[in-house]
Amino acid sequence: MSTSHTPASLRQIPRPSPRNIAVRVTPAAERALREAHPWLFAGSIREQSHKGASGDLAVVFDRKGRFIAVGLYDPHSSIRVRVLQHEEPAPIDREWFAARLEAAADRRAPLRGRPSAARTTGYRLVHGENDGLPGFVVDRYEETLVIKLYTAAWIPHLRDVLAALTGIMPAERLVLRLGRAMRDRPGHLHGLEDGTVLSGPPLAGPVLFWENGLRFEADPIHGQKTGFFLDQRENRARVEPLAAGRDVLNVFAYTGGFSVYAARGGARHVVDVDASQPALQAAERNLAHNRHIPPVAAVAHETIVDDAFEALARMGEARRCFNVVIIDPPAFARRRDQVDQALSAYRGLTELGLGVLSPGGTLVQASCSSPIDAPTFFDAIHRAARRAGRPLRELERTGHPIDHPIAFEEGAYLKCLFAAAA
DSSP states (O other), rough: OOOGGSHHHHTTTTTOOOSEEEEOHHHHHHHHHHOOEEEEEGGEEEEEEEOOTOOOOOEETTTSSOOOEEEOOOOSSSSEEEEESSOOOOSSSHHHHHHHHHHHHHHTTTHHHHGGGGOOOEEEEEEEEGOOOOOOOEEEEEEEEEEEEEEGGGGGGHHHHHHHHHSSSSSSSSEEEEEEEHHTTTGSSSSSSTTTTEEOOOSSOOOOEEEEEEEEETTTSSSSSSSSGGHHHHHHHHHHHHOOTOEEEETOOOOTTTHHHHHTTSSSSSEEEEHHHHHHHHHHHHTTTTSSSHHHHOOEEEEEOOOOOHHHHHHHHOOEEEEEEOOOOOOOSSGGGGHHHHHHHHHHHHHHHTTEEEEEEEEEEEOTTTTTHHHHHHHHHHHHEEEEEOEEEEEEEOOOOOOOOOGGGGGOOEEEEEEEEO
16 A cells, blocks of 8 residues: 555554563563563553654563564553564564564465355454554455554554555455444544545445355444454354254354355254344344355244343243254453353353253353453353253363454354253
8 A cells, every 4th residue: 555545544553652662571571571572561561761652662671681572562561561572673664564474365365266155255364462463453255354453553554564464465445443442432543434445436335245155244344343343254153063953043143254154054944133223134134145055045033022031931931842942142251350250151051052952952051251261161061051950061172263363362262062951
């Protein structure tokens, strides 16, 4: 992207200071950074040369003055430095960003090479910290790229990053989304807003893309995350063969991703439950996008706008039963102090889900709460199932797909259990 083609919304953004911030840290932080951890917390900084602004480069030195790492400084976040480069110094410029982006694109090569029956044009291109670009996410929806930032420290570097991005991953349109913490601090965004179309034609509605040969829509401007839950792609595919001739309940259905796969798999009846009516209307459209597939055309589809816990309780009282129950809630825990409450909610959902699951049926239950590790989550489900008198026989435990790689412990968030109930 040459300067003449840089959107006006980006041209007004000041460049980062040429004066780097020198930082010295605690011994524990030194050890973590030497093990390539991508975060340096504010409480770990012992000395700092000067205050600096969001997006300035912070260089971390050890007690002997040796280089440890360099990263993006954010004075408004508890993650004070998001590390870009460990061990060896390197200039952080357009060429550096291009190298990281090219490596990320190469990791997704298997998705681009799929045959037409499994055609996939919706996937994550850059997974933040796990692709060496902490706080920076890029999702592709066919010819639309959605960039989501989780720190304002990226804003002064956007011109260089987007120039590198469009050179490696050309697209018709670039959309900018901002994390919650950024939206709460608009004074540091230099006029940028959540949902800004940085380049390309404006969006008049959802964009369409392919996933494993199915057609879906995403709303990059207003949708959750960047418009779709791309990380559940392979788990959705696992549901498809389980659904043949069965009644399927999809709780926290959002826009019906699991339901469309169940329909293609030959489900008799699919029920979507979500608190959002617009999301369920999108679920109906997603089924309509695939009505040319005979099993999808034949499925009976029902939507229920309701709180998931209350809907499950009412279905149990009414003795409604399903052969497959899918429970994929939003994150219940974003911090350590929310873990106990979240585990209680997951156990409650397990018991309610089993209350509407036929004997021998399949429970599919997922969590995207990063503070809860996979063994703890799976143990909570089994405990709840035993308490409900419906012990589970595990079929499969799954984690992250290829486009959501995990490079450090805290980066792991997704876990899903497929199990048969007594």
